[in-house]
Amino acid sequence: MTDLWSLFLSAAFVDNMPLTLFLGLCTFLALSKRPESALGLGIAMTGVLGVTVPLNWLIYRGLLAPGAWTWAGMPELDLSYLSLIAFIGVIAATVQLLEMLLDRFFPAVHASFGVFLPLLTVQCAILAGSLFMVDRSYGFSESVVFGLGSGLGFAVAVVMLGAIRGRLAYADLPAGLRGLGIAFILTGLMSLGFASFAQMAMSQ
Amino acid sequence: MTEILLGSLVIMGLVVGLAMGLLAFRSRLLPSGDIGLDVNDRMHLRAKRGVRLLDVLHGFDIPIPAACGGKGTCGLCRVTVLGDGAGTPQATERGVLSPRERRAHVRLACQTTLSGDCAVWVPDGILSAGSGFACTVASARMLAPLIREIVLNMPDDRLSTFRAGDFMQITAPAYRLDFATLELPEPFREPWEIAGWSEMRVSSEAAVTRAYSLANRPEDAGTAVFNIRLAVPPPGRETEIPPGLVSSWLFTVNPGDSVTASGPFGDFHVRPGTREMIFVGGGVGMAPLRAMIHQELAGGTDRRIRYFYGARAAADLFYSEEFEALARQHKHFSWRPALSDPAPGDRWTGASGFIHEILQAEMTRHASPEECEYYLCGPPVMISAVLATLQRLGVEPDAIFYDDFGA
Numbered sequence: 001m002t003d004l005w006s007l008f009l010s011a012a013f014v015d016n017m018p019l020t021l022f023l024g025l026c027t028f029l030a031l032s033k034r035p036e037s038a039l040g041l042g043i044a045m046t047g048v049l050g051v052t053v054p055l056n057w058l059i060y061r062g063l064l065a066p067g068a069w070t071w072a073g074m075p076e077l078d079l080s081y082l083s084l085i086a087f088i089g090v091i092a093a094t095v096q097l098l099e100m101l102l103d104r105f106f107p108a109v110h111a112s113f114g115v116f117l118p119l120l121t122v123q124c125a126i127l128a129g130s131l132f133m134v135d136r137s138y139g140f141s142e143s144v145v146f147g148l149g150s151g152l153g154f155a156v157a158v159v160m161l162g163a164i165r166g167r168l169a170y171a172d173l174p175a176g177l178r179g180l181g182i183a184f185i186l187t188g189l190m191s192l193g194f195a196s197f198a199q200m201a202m203s204q
Numbered sequence: 205m206t207e208i209l210l211g212s213l214v215i216m217g218l219v220v221g222l223a224m225g226l227l228a229f230r231s232r233l234l235p236s237g238d239i240g241l242d243v244n245d246r247m248h249l250r251a252k253r254g255v256r257l258l259d260v261l262h263g264f265d266i267p268i269p270a271a272c273g274g275k276g277t278c279g280l281c282r283v284t285v286l287g288d289g290a291g292t293p294q295a296t297e298r299g300v301l302s303p304r305e306r307r308a309h310v311r312l313a314c315q316t317t318l319s320g321d322c323a324v325w326v327p328d329g330i331l332s333a334g335s336g337f338a339c340t341v342a343s344a345r346m347l348a349p350l351i352r353e354i355v356l357n358m359p360d361d362r363l364s365t366f367r368a369g370d371f372m373q374i375t376a377p378a379y380r381l382d383f384a385t386l387e388l389p390e391p392f393r394e395p396w397e398i399a400g401w402s403e404m405r406v407s408s409e410a411a412v413t414r415a416y417s418l419a420n421r422p423e424d425a426g427t428a429v430f431n432i433r434l435a436v437p438p439p440g441r442e443t444e445i446p447p448g449l450v451s452s453w454l455f456t457v458n459p460g461d462s463v464t465a466s467g468p469f470g471d472f473h474v475r476p477g478t479r480e481m482i483f484v485g486g487g488v489g490m491a492p493l494r495a496m497i498h499q500e501l502a503g504g505t506d507r508r509i510r511y512f513y514g515a516r517a518a519a520d521l522f523y524s525e526e527f528e529a530l531a532r533q534h535k536h537f538s539w540r541p542a543l544s545d546p547a548p549g550d551r552w553t554g555a556s557g558f559i560h561e562i563l564q565a566e567m568t569r570h571a572s573p574e575e576c577e578y579y580l581c582g583p584p585v586m587i588s589a590v591l592a593t594l595q596r597l598g599v600e601p602d603a604i605f606y607d608d609f610g611a
Binding site for chain 1: 206207210211214215218219222223225226229230233291292319
């Protein structure tokens with residue numbers, strides 16, 4: 001249990017997707033202009049990562065991994081070269097499902113996402129979640145915790161950035177820094193802050 | 205070999221499975237039943253979920269005007285929509301609707317997709333105008349190389365007089381046209397040949413509707429007079445961009461033909477008052493201004509009226525004798541035509557230059573240009589140039605009324 005908890009914490013903070021690994025920065029920067037849309041993105045990321053990582057674990061272990069077909073008398077069969085295409089398919093389907101759910105139950109959130117919701121299909125952080133899961137040979141419960149943890153880490157980071165950028169509306173910035181310029185600087189400063197989590201992990 | 209086969213099977217199975225799952229969810233999540241729509245608390249309609257409000261209203265013969273063809277730019281299809289089924293205004297609507305209109309739940313019918321029950325209010329005149337009705341063409345003649353005057357006989361059960369500034373919608377059926385077959389009167393053949401318009405072809409697969417302003421004088425009661433400008437593509441792109449679908453068709457109609465029209469509609473009218481009126485027109489912006497000026501003068505107004513009208517060359521100037529006669533009859537009316545590009549053969553002795561320059565030159569000599577009312581109608585470029593001129597003259601925006609052809 002403590003292992004899962006520490007995996008959750010490390011996925012959310014130490015290996016934070018946008019701020020430590022710099023994955024998924026496009027949506028991270030694009031949808032963090034206002035805290036509300038940032039919160040929506042965070043929830044969507046947590047949902048998609050929480051669903052796709054375990055689902056891809058099942059597909060990988062059940063169909064693609066070396067030795068997955070031992071029961072059928074083909075122990076040497078290795079379909080893991082198909083994992084990229086299979087993962088992307090699962091992610092695309094999950095995003096579509098999420099889009100339908102949002103459209104049905106939260107039309108306002110759906111409208112605020114605009115084109116960025118379908119773009120989650122090719123969001124690198126989401127694909128990275130599934131690839132890390134394979135790379136680090138997580139078990140099923142670990143993959144659930146890892147998916148939810150890294151999604152939540154993304155949510156925390158994007159809501160924080162959204163809140164700061166919301167405040168910056170009142171700041172008198174030099175013209176060249178307004179918009180994305182200051183967002184990049186903020187991301188850098190925040191990632192310095194998140195680097196201290198890595199220190200804590202090491203000193204344990 | 206088994207690896208390739210099994211791999212293909214796994215991927216195919218996965219994709220088919222995902223697609224089936226999505227379809228199952230879709231049929232569960234997105235209800236496809238009908239929705240209810242109340243119009244002005246009088247009509248109760250049923251419509252399919254997910255269709256555009258404009259299409260629903262048109263489908264039930266409520267002729268909401270849509271000069272731009274439902275692209276969200278003309279802003280003529282304003283309706284008031286209450287109920288969750290209409291969703292939130294789109295970005296396209298925010299550009300057209302004022303904050304006050306948005307607070308009052310005004311929407312553009314062409315940008316509103318219905319996802320649930322809602323109540324719609326349309327102007328009462330539109331609801332009673334009913335659907336299109338057939339008119340016969342009384343006369344048709346060319347006024348300028350690209351402008352044709354078409355007079356329709358109104359059916360007996362319709363309004364025989366209009367408020368000046370109103371417009372009607374004309375529907376062109378599906379048709380095919382090769383412009384080489386058009387018979388042009390002699391003076392206009394040469395410009396057509398030079399511009400290569402005779403080589404254009406156009407075909408339309410379905411009925412298309414556009415709005416045209418009425419150019420009726422009081423003596424035209426019982427008919428509807430239109431000035432139709434053929435919307436030609438920009439020079440050099442005749443083969444890529446088709447000419448206007450309805451205007452092209454209207455160049456083919458002859459006296460005795462039947463034309464489907466609906467209306468009248470409009471909110472571009474002369475305001476009552478005593479202030480001096482300045483009319484500024486260009487191209488077929490002539491139509492509503494001609495109706496307004498004739499109506500005002502026939503009504504015996506003593507307001508001072510000036511009419512500035514801009515054309516390119518003398519051939520593009522029409523109704524000129526008519527306004528000269530009016531200016532002779534009425535001392536308080538003056539007619540100021542100007543040509544921006546007079547041809548050498550025109551022997552033009554009047555003003556030359558763009559109409560906003562002529563307007564500025566005359567109005568700077570005026571004692572108080574800000575005390576006048578301005579009525580503008582013409583192509584969008586002309587409107588924006590005139591608006592800039594009026595701003596320099598110190599005219600408040602609420603004294604300027606204009607119709608920029610829904611552009």
